[in-house]
Amino acid sequence: MKADVVHTSGCQRALTIEVEPDSLKPDYSAVCSKYQRQARVPGFRRGKTPMSLILQRFKSEIREDFLESAVQKYLLEALKAEKLEPLAHPHVRDLSFGEGEPLRFTAEFEVLPELHLRGYRGLEIERIPVEVREEEVDATMKAMQERMTQYVPVIGRSVQAGDVAVISYAGKPSDPAKKTIEAKDIYCEVGSDNTLPEFNENLLGANAGDERSFTVKYATDFPNKELAGIEVEYDIEVQDIRQKHVPELNDEFAKDAGQYGSLEELRKRIREDIAASKQQTAQSDMQEKLVEMIIQNNPFDVPAVMVQKQTENRVNDYARTLLARGVHPKTLDIDWTEFHERQKTLAVTDVKVALVLEHIAERESITVTDEEIDADIAKRAEQTHQAFEAVKSRLTREGATDRIRDRIRNKKSLELLLSLAAVKDPQGIIVQS
Amino acid sequence: MKNVFSVIKRPIITEKGLDKKEDESTLCFEVNVHANKREVKEAVEKLFKVKVASVNTSNFYGKQRRRGRYSGFKPDWKKAYVKLKAGEKMIEYAENV
Numbered sequence: 001m002k003a004d005v006v007h008t009s010g011c012q013r014a015l016t017i018e019v020e021p022d023s024l025k026p027d028y029s030a031v032c033s034k035y036q037r038q039a040r041v042p043g044f045r046r047g048k049t050p051m052s053l054i055l056q057r058f059k060s061e062i063r064e065d066f067l068e069s070a071v072q073k074y075l076l077e078a079l080k081a082e083k084l085e086p087l088a089h090p091h092v093r094d095l096s097f098g099e100g101e102p103l104r105f106t107a108e109f110e111v112l113p114e115l116h117l118r119g120y121r122g123l124e125i126e127r128i129p130v131e132v133r134e135e136e137v138d139a140t141m142k143a144m145q146e147r148m149t150q151y152v153p154v155i156g157r158s159v160q161a162g163d164v165a166v167i168s169y170a171g172k173p174s175d176p177a178k179k180t181i182e183a184k185d186i187y188c189e190v191g192s193d194n195t196l197p198e199f200n201e202n203l204l205g206a207n208a209g210d211e212r213s214f215t216v217k218y219a220t221d222f223p224n225k226e227l228a229g230i231e232v233e234y235d236i237e238v239q240d241i242r243q244k245h246v247p248e249l250n251d252e253f254a255k256d257a258g259q260y261g262s263l264e265e266l267r268k269r270i271r272e273d274i275a276a277s278k279q280q281t282a283q284s285d286m287q288e289k290l291v292e293m294i295i296q297n298n299p300f301d302v303p304a305v306m307v308q309k310q311t312e313n314r315v316n317d318y319a320r321t322l323l324a325r326g327v328h329p330k331t332l333d334i335d336w337t338e339f340h341e342r343q344k345t346l347a348v349t350d351v352k353v354a355l356v357l358e359h360i361a362e363r364e365s366i367t368v369t370d371e372e373i374d375a376d377i378a379k380r381a382e383q384t385h386q387a388f389e390a391v392k393s394r395l396t397r398e399g400a401t402d403r404i405r406d407r408i409r410n411k412k413s414l415e416l417l418l419s420l421a422a423v424k425d426p427q428g429i430i431v432q433s
Numbered sequence: 434m435k436n437v438f439s440v441i442k443r444p445i446i447t448e449k450g451l452d453k454k455e456d457e458s459t460l461c462f463e464v465n466v467h468a469n470k471r472e473v474k475e476a477v478e479k480l481f482k483v484k485v486a487s488v489n490t491s492n493f494y495g496k497q498r499r500r501g502r503y504s505g506f507k508p509d510w511k512k513a514y515v516k517l518k519a520g521e522k523m524i525e526y527a528e529n530v
Contacts, residue, residue, distance in 0.1 A: 043445070043447030043448065043450070044448050045448065050451060
């Protein structure tokens with residue numbers, strides 16, 4: 001057998017194989033006798049048909065069968081001999097074979113690029129400063145305040161500005177082709193900018209149980225396209241009047257929010273949480289930048305199959321998130337071919353990052369132990385309130401443990417990269433090396 | 434019978450037929466039911482350009498076949514074993530099956 005490897009481009013390899021007819025004979029006759037044993041020919045008992053007849057009748061089938069197994073066999077042999085590992089099933093072309101002729105074919109496939117990363121140690125990177133501004137703490141507090149706002153029922157008076165009216169309504173659009181809009185238990189803040197002025201006007205001074213009718217003319221640039229530019233006749237009924245009760249920011253509030261001794265303690269905790277999440281983002285930003293630098297310093301080709309697969313993964317993930325939100329991807333006004341193209345460029349980076357991290361893990365002999373995987377699974381189980389064993393067996397069955405292993409390994413590689421880097425503070429002074 | 438092709442319908446290739454061909458230089462054909470041994474002999478001689486020593490024939494009655502409530506018969510047919518004269522070159526009729 002002769003094998004010849006040609007680097008066609010980047011990660012693409014073409015392996016031309018030629019096998020002498022003599023070494024093919026045993027395989028060919030094995031296929032023939034298989035047909036002789038199994039073929040049913042009228043006039044003959046099974047297995048008693050003469051070979052000459054078998055060869056006449058099943059010529060093309062035997063040839064196909066033989067080529068399939070022979071190509072497979074010699075391709076594997078050649079790959080082993082040349083130490084090549086195709087990323088996907090090789091594409092076989094220029095296949096030629098005849099009686100007494102050698103078997104010739106060319107297999108095309110892609111292999112992982114050979115990486116010789118230089119200079120991933122001691123890369124200089126500017127530290128991203130982490131600071132928590134008081135406004136951010138205030139904003140979080142305000143959000144908490146809003147979450148803890150209660151709506152207290154009001155009895156014995158009519159709606160005033162600032163109240164919340166609980167209403168049910170039926171809106172009849174002037175365009176008879178459009179459907180009537182109906183809703184119940186709608187919280188409508190009277191006097192707020194978010195409420196339509198017509199509603200504000202009509203609700204002011206209304207009592208619980210009152211009914212009002214009025215017409216709303218929507219502006220042409222109204223965000224809801226269904227309603228934009230049309231007139232709707234509303235019949236509303238005030239079900240209930242409630243007063244917004246916003247809790248005051250004091251120690252009592254801190255206690256209600258989650259067992260904090262004082263407001264100051266709550267603020268401290270919020271500040272710490274924000275700092276931690278910012279620190280996390282800064283860390284991963286820095287890690288990302290490091291990998292980017294490595295990729296820029298060490299240009300290499302990426303296999304098209306991997307990019308293709310990653311692009312599909314990205315598109316599928318996006319479609320899945322849309323579905324999870326209850327949006328069918330086909331209803332969206334997206335140019336899918338263009339979207340695909342955009343995802344493709346991102347996928348190239350994804351693949352490069354993955355390859356670089358894998359390479360670094362190998363070079364620095366970073367391994368992931370089974371205990372680390374178990375710990376990750378345990379965390380997942382706790383988040384979803386499921387038994388550890390159940391989650392583990394499911395993930396193992398789905399083959400997801402390998403993905404978890406890869407993720408942990410990548411995380412470790414990234415952490416190592418950052419620890420090997422020379423981190424500078426904004427003044428350019430190296431603070432860690 | 435005027436036409437040799439209306440006498441000889443097809444060669445019969447079976448285990449028995451191949452054995453006879455090997456051992457007794459005898460060919461086996463399905464022939465027209467109305468053909469007699471002499472006509473078969475002439476036809477084989479003319480068609481394959483060989484000399485025939487003897488012809489044995491046997492008649493087969495068509496088997497009964499049923500399609501639901503209708504029943505009928507497959508056609509009757511005749512088989513002929515044609516022994517070639519000693520020293521005649523064997524015909525390879527199975528060449529282009």
